[in-house]
Amino acid sequence: xxxxxDSLVEAARVTPHRVLLVDGDIRLDxxxxxxxxxxxxxxxxxxxxxxxxxSFMLPNWYEAAVVYLAATMAGIAVNPILPSLRDRELSFILxxxxxxxxxxxxxxxQHDYLAMLExxxxxxxxxxxxxxxxxxxxDHTAFTTLLEHESHANLPTLDSAAVRMILYTSGTTGxxxxxxxxxxxxxxxxxxxxxxxxxxxxxxxxxPSPIAHIGxxxxxxxxxxxxxxxxxxxxxxxxxxxxxLMVSQRCTHxxxxxxxxxxxxxxxxxTGTRLPDLKVFICGGASVSPSLIRRATAYFDHAxxxxxxxxxxxxxxxxxxxxxxxRAADTDGRPGxxxxxxxxxxxxxxxxxxxxxxxxxMLVGYRNPEDDRDAFDDEGYFRxxxxxxxVDDDYLVVTGRAKxxxxxxxxxxxxxxxxxxxxxxxxxxxIAIVGLPDARTGERACAVIVPTVSCRPDVESxxxxxxxxxxxxxxxxxxxxxxxxxxKNDAGKVLKHQIRAELAKAE
Numbered sequence: 001x002x003x004x005x006d007s008l009v010e011a012a013r014v015t016p017h018r019v020l021l022v023d024g025d026i027r028l029d030x031x032x033x034x035x036x037x038x039x040x041x042x043x044x045x046x047x048x049x050x051x052x053x054x055s056f057m058l059p060n061w062y063e064a065a066v067v068y069l070a071a072t073m074a075g076i077a078v079n080p081i082l083p084s085l086r087d088r089e090l091s092f093i094l095x096x097x098x099x100x101x102x103x104x105x106x107x108x109x110q111h112d113y114l115a116m117l118e119x120x121x122x123x124x125x126x127x128x129x130x131x132x133x134x135x136x137x138x139d140h141t142a143f144t145t146l147l148e149h150e151s152h153a154n155l156p157t158l159d160s161a162a163v164r165m166i167l168y169t170s171g172t173t174g175x176x177x178x179x180x181x182x183x184x185x186x187x188x189x190x191x192x193x194x195x196x197x198x199x200x201x202x203x204x205x206x207x208p209s210p211i212a213h214i215g216x217x218x219x220x221x222x223x224x225x226x227x228x229x230x231x232x233x234x235x236x237x238x239x240x241x242x243x244x245l246m247v248s249q250r251c252t253h254x255x256x257x258x259x260x261x262x263x264x265x266x267x268x269x270x271t272g273t274r275l276p277d278l279k280v281f282i283c284g285g286a287s288v289s290p291s292l293i294r295r296a297t298a299y300f301d302h303a304x305x306x307x308x309x310x311x312x313x314x315x316x317x318x319x320x321x322x323x324x325x326x327r328a329a330d331t332d333g334r335p336g337x338x339x340x341x342x343x344x345x346x347x348x349x350x351x352x353x354x355x356x357x358x359x360x361x362m363l364v365g366y367r368n369p370e371d372d373r374d375a376f377d378d379e380g381y382f383r384x385x386x387x388x389x390x391v392d393d394d395y396l397v398v399t400g401r402a403k404x405x406x407x408x409x410x411x412x413x414x415x416x417x418x419x420x421x422x423x424x425x426x427x428x429x430x431i432a433i434v435g436l437p438d439a440r441t442g443e444r445a446c447a448v449i450v451p452t453v454s455c456r457p458d459v460e461s462x463x464x465x466x467x468x469x470x471x472x473x474x475x476x477x478x479x480x481x482x483x484x485x486x487x488k489n490d491a492g493k494v495l496k497h498q499i500r501a502e503l504a505k506a507e
Contacts, residue, residue, distance in 0.1 A: 001160040003183045005073040007225040008034050020224040022232045022249060023062035030225075033069060036147055040070035043149035047129065048100035050075035050156045053166060055094060055128065056103040057081040057113065059235035060211050060220065063133055063143060067103050068221045072164055075156040076100075079166045080212035083108060084490050089176065091120045093168050096178060096367060099128040103143065106135020109236075114138060160184050163364055167214060167312050178367025179312045181214075188360035189315050190218060190226045192336045196319035197280050198304070201228030203252040204277075206245060208234040208260060210490045214315050215255055229253075239263030243271050246278065255282035257492025258292065261305070265296050274301040280322060284308040284332075289423035293329035307332045309398050313375075314338060314362045314382050317355075318396055331395040332388075337361060340396065341381065342388060347405035349414055352389040354402055356381035387414065404496065406435035406443050413445055413475050418466065422447070425465050427457040430486050432494045433477055436503055447477035448486065448499055456482050 011018065012034035021028040044054060054071050056078070058064040064080075071078040079097045081090065083105070094102065104113040114132060121127035130140040160183040168176040193199055205223060209216040211233075220231045232249045234242060242264055245251065254264070261283050268275055281296065281303055288307045296305040306320030306328035317340065320333035327333065337360055342353030358381045365372050376382055387399045400416040407413075415433035422431050430450035438444040449457060463476040487498040 001184055001187060003072065003158045003160050004069070004164075004186075004222065004225060005155075005158055008037065008069055008073070011225055018228075019230050021062045021065055021220065022230060023060075026062055028062045028065065033065060036066045037069035037073055038155070039147055039149055039151075040066055041073035041155055042151040042153050043146040044070060044074045044076055044101070045153060045155070046149065046151060048076065051077075052100045053077040053079050053097045054101045054103070055079040055081055055097065055099040056212075057083055057085070057090070058103060058105060058133065058211070059083055059108055060207060060216065060233040061105075061133070061235060062233065063103070064211050065221050068217070072158075073155050075158055075162070077163050077166050079168075080217060081168070082210055082212045082490050083111075083113075084210075087116060087120055090116070091123065092176060093178075094120065094128060095124060096168075096176075097166055098126070101129045101131060103131045103133060106132050106137070114140070158183070160187070165217070166367060167212075167217075169312055177371045180364040180367060182364050185361050185364060186218065186222060187226065188337060190222050192316060192319065192361060193218075193223065194227050196336055197253070197282065197322060199223070199227050199229065199253065199280075202230075203227075203279070204230045204232055204249055206234065206242060206249070206251040206254045207231045208237045208242060208254075209256050213491050214310075214312050215491070218315070219253075219255060237263070239267035240270070243267045243273060243275070246275055247273055250277040251275075252277055252279045253282075254278070254280075255284070258283060258288050259488070259492040261288075261292060261296055265292075265299060269299065274299060275303065276301045278303040281305045282308050282320060284310060284320075289420050290329040291424040297325060297328065304328065309333075309386075309388075309396065311384060311386075312363075314357045314359065314384070316361065317357045317359075317384075321395070327391075327395050331391050331397050333396065334394055335359075335396065339381075340388075342390065343377075345387065345402055347402045347407070348387045349389075349399065349405075352387050352399050352414075355384045355386050355388045355396070355398070357384055358382060404435075406433075406445050408435075408438070408443050408445065408474065409441045415445070418445075418471070418475055418477070421466060421469050421471065422462065425457060425462070427452055427455050427461070432486050432496055432499055434496050434500050434503070436479070436500065436507075444479060445475075445477040446479040446481060446503060448481045448483055448503075450483060450485060 011030040016031035019027045056067045133143045163180045165181045167179045205219045207219045211220045223229045304322045308320040309318045309332040310316040317338045318333040319336035321327035338357045345354040399414040432448045435443040487495040
């Protein structure tokens with residue numbers, strides 16, 4: 001099977017001036033990306049062998065695409081790292097992946113990345129070479145210097161089954177795990193997007209999601225070469241700026257978690273535009289309320305707005321319902337190329353089960369083989385740890401994490417089910433429901449709420465609201481905590497472990 005490197009070579013030959021990425025005033029075309037990536041690939045191979053790994057800890061900058069493609073051409077696995085991580089997480093990842101080089105900004109969002117890397121690598125036995133972008137590099141290597149490398153060495157022949165990307169999970173329940181993807185697994189994923197998300201050559205993706213996540217990386221690096229699209233990069237999320245970019249760049253697609261859709265919809269309403277070029281908005285990565293999907297669908301002129309489900313391990317397990325708007329709000333859609341089965345689980349409410357998935361887009365395995373042991377069943381299905389139920393034997397609704405289930409007086413409560421309903425409460429802007437220890441009932445449900453400006457909801461008003469929806473009384477939260485914001489990761493996923501820890505300290 002052809003690799004991404006093969007696609008870059010072909011694109012540079014056939015459509016050399018086609019723009020692949022837009023980064024502010026920079027327009028990176030096929031020929032420019034090929035030439036820069038080729039030089040950098042040769043520079044990488046002069047410093048490390050094929051089969052190794054290089055890391056980048058970069059914002060959504062065009063240079064990340066050069067690094068990504070260069071590593072691919074060199075037969076070196078690329079390890080994207082979130083810029084929001086700090087010393088402890090970074091130290092673990094660099095050591096675990098045995099990175100030979102790391103690309104960083106000199107400074108971004110007032111954080112000194114060079115100082116952090118010097119601290120981290122100073123404690124490593126085999127530290128990676130530090131390469132600095134867009135700023136003073138001190139005693140380390142400047143990115144521009146590598147692009148001046150002179151070599152005519154032949155690049156290796158690539159194996160499409162080989163590992164080409166290593167992404168680390170967030171590690172919210174333990175140490176991060178390195179997820180391995182090959183050329184083949186990513187190509188299968190991109191083919192699925194083409195077939196289900198109404199993507200055509202010439203379409204343009206707005207990419208505000210971090211390129212160090214599986215989502216951001218495929219929209220920025222893979223789709224432009226494999227599907228003929230253009231990626232418009234944003235390195236800082238600003239909803240008003242996003243609307244302006246979508247209008248000026250005529251963006252047809254965007255994918256992101258709930259906060260991105262909420263912000264985009266509110267900014268579009270303020271501006272008075274219905275984003276006429278937008279064809280598809282894919283919403284996933286966090287709890288997505290049906291009411292938000294309906295509001296966005298009603299407002300945008302031509303866009304399909306749909307929920308999806310996936311993970312770093314099995315990206316885009318469901319493809320949403322882009323051709324079935326009636327299902328787009330209330331379900332996470334049909335499985336695409338993945339096969340899904342629901343397995344009985346003690347925490348699963350009646351009619352639900354833990355979701356197991358397998359497919360050509362799934363991970364090759366984990367960086368540490370011991371992590372594989374409990375991750376798969378005997379048939380090779382990946383145990384997602386998420387609970388779900390079938391609707392009409394065809395659509396999936398994810399009801400929550402197995403470990404997120406609240407068991408109160410012997411009754412199982414799925415927080416996501418209640419969160420989805422309560423996001424329609426007029427006094428609630430954001431909500432997360434967590435289980436807290438309770439001497440009487442085992443656990444109690446606590447609703448942590450970011451209120452709207454109108455008033456502050458309480459237990460009674462929430463109970464009445466749920467009753468009007470016909471929700472069983474036992475599912476209503478018995479505690480409410482008002483807060484200014486919910487802690488989230490860069491993909492917009494609410495960090496419930498942090499919420500639980502803060503509430504436990506307050507008791």
